[in-house]
Amino acid sequence: MSVQAGRPVRVAVLGCGSVGSQVVRLLRDQADDLAARVGAPVELVGVAVRRLDAPREVEVPAGLLTTDAESLVTREDVDVVVEVIGGIEPARSLILAALEGGASVVSANKALLAEDGPTLYEAAAKAGRDLHYEAAVAGAIPILRPLRESLAGDNVTRVLGIVNGTTNFILDKMDSSGAGFTEALEEAQELGYAEADPTADVEGFDAASKAAILASLAFHTRVTAADVHREGISEVSAADVASARDMGAVVKLLAICELIDTPDGQAVAARVHPAMIPRSHPLASVREAYNAVFTESEAAGQLMFYGPGAGGAPTASAVLGDLVTVARNRLAGIRGAGESAYADREVLPMGQTRTRYHVAIDVEDRAGVLASVALAFAEHDVSIQTVRQEGRGDEAQLVVVSHRASDAQLSATVEHLRGMDIVRDVTSVMRVEGEPE
Ligand SMILES: NC(=O)C1=CN([C@@H]2O[C@H](COP(=O)(O)OP(=O)(O)OC[C@H]3O[C@@H](n4cnc5c(N)ncnc54)[C@H](OP(=O)(O)O)[C@@H]3O)[C@@H](O)[C@H]2O)C=CC1
């Protein structure tokens, strides 16, 4: 099982794009330090790509580039496979083949881990090999290792974070300049944060994958991307952002994973959606494309992890950290900590999750309007925390912030409001986080 004494740890890299090119560069530039830290030289033996003639950000040593990833991962002398291709296939088959062939694996592939992580974890356990994926959530920020190892003796009850850099950049731009969503997205694309097809980021798919991975590790259970309630930011308007500003808040795309007490024990809730948070909240000061993750656990209390959540070099830093760990394990002939999904926890539907709403309602400016709106909230057992009224000729706007209630009660309240004669329009509905119950 261990690498033969005196021989290097041999590494194959799958993909040489934004992340892979930086992995190859760091393997070259830090070869001496890596050898000292691992206890043996770390040798790059092959780099699989789709196109041999594509321009590369790094010079790949002669003879190492190949389009035959399958043969590379099953080479007998490969000890560690680094998968930075992305997507579901062929990444999944290549990782499974690598593990079956006896290699350990490092991956940055959140989409795959969130869709089919259990198949990969089981294959790693069966093969007695490591599967590490720190780079899959929040780029350079060490968050998975703390959940998997540092907090393994504690009970994590909540993970709350900004885990998508592109959407944070867009929302930050909308807040700081008053820009609309489309204008802010164009700027994110010009600066290279958002892809030409930004759907995975702006519609919350990327953050939902990361939330699934975080919830699985934090709560020792299996949560897939399909279990995560997902809303993106494409419907967030300049008016929503201005409304947040008026109440001393800022809009952020949050990933929220919670352990919830139920009559039958404990269940998990995992959701990604835009939310207003007070400007005094530490997550409000996470600007541009940065990420931050808060954890709450019984003994440690609150911890916050902050840093660059994307980009080739920051992500490669996390990949290399994993690579050093699994290479050390190969030399020692051991397998490190795997997933501990011993708790088969139910994942609650969004309707049962307790949230708070901020609702802006255009109403006819006549006597009794406020009482009628308050009654609509009361009919659904939703209590109001604050209400603000602004007159506008024959029309008025009410801005209501609720106390916590089930999301189903809150959305039923909004539907009720929409059907009322005195309501001309419900112009903004957004969840509120980070304030008292
Ligand atoms: N970019 C980022 O900021 C972050 C990325 N990640 C994750 O890292 C992974 C890589 O992302 P990124 O580097 O941005 O992606 P890129 O699109 O920049 O690079 C993908 C690489 O994979 C290669 N590739 C694609 N298909 C195949 C195939 N069938 N066989 C062999 N090689 C293939 C491509 O080859 P070719 O160059 O020839 O086309 C390319 O070199 C993804 O899982 C992503 O989610 C995680 C955190 C942050």
Ligand SMILES: N[C@@H](CC=O)C(=O)O
């Ligand atoms: N597209 C992602 C990249 C890293 O995971 C982001 O914007 O955060």
